[in-house]
Amino acid sequence: MKFRSKLTATYLFLSLIGLSGQVSASLMTGWTGQGNFGSSAADGDVTTSPFGSTEFGYVSTQNGTIGLGLDGVGGSGSAENGSVALSPLFSAESGDSLEFFFNYVTSDGAGFADYAWARLLDSAMNQVALLFTARTTPGGDTVPGFNMPTPEATLTPASTPIIAGAPDWSQLGSDSGTCYDDGCGYTGWIKASYAIANTGNYYLQMGVVNWNDNDFQSGMAFDGATVGGSVIGTPVPVPAPLTLMGLGLLALGAVRKHR
Structure with a gap:
């Protein structure tokens, strides 16, 4: 019984090693950026995402950096301060689905409407796709917003009126x-x-920028960034062959001790 218990404990230990490093998409493992970006738990009007992470990523114009807007995007006016977050480099196969959730939040409006975006970039940082932009219109719609490009990603829901009011x-x-x-x-x-x-x-890039002035801030929460069903930035678990080899070595040691 003691020998069998040792083998069971060894198996469970190695199983945990194989699973170690699996983290929530919200923890932004390996993400970098400029300006104000990071991870945050649900608070105020920004609830837990459908992906269900206890924390999610965010970018905000609050304490942002100058010069981070998208060239030629936004219409009349100019980008001011902003923030971007960049995923770690990830591999994808042709046909893989890139998926994530986002929630655009703004205290600005009218002729000063800020905007957020998500882009897919290649390994040389060239834009492959402007996945979407989020910006309010005078009537309140946010995707793609006024004077903004049509999203290249499929959005669900496809049309999103702003939930109006002073966001908390x-x-x-x-x-x-x-x-x-x-x-x-x-x-x-x-x-x-x-x-x-x-x-x-x-790379997957998330960004937000103030428009025409730096007053009244905006931000975007994002969560559940996956490609081909795997979370972007999740550390790779111990490969199965190494796990099995480790199990064999520990089991051999247990056998020798048992004898």
């Missing part, structure tokens, strides 16, 4: 709970899906 979210800093004119609010969680066209290595 700590990542907006002192502007949480405030609103400048029509267009303030949040989208709620939206699912984005995009079929990878060519096998290769890619």
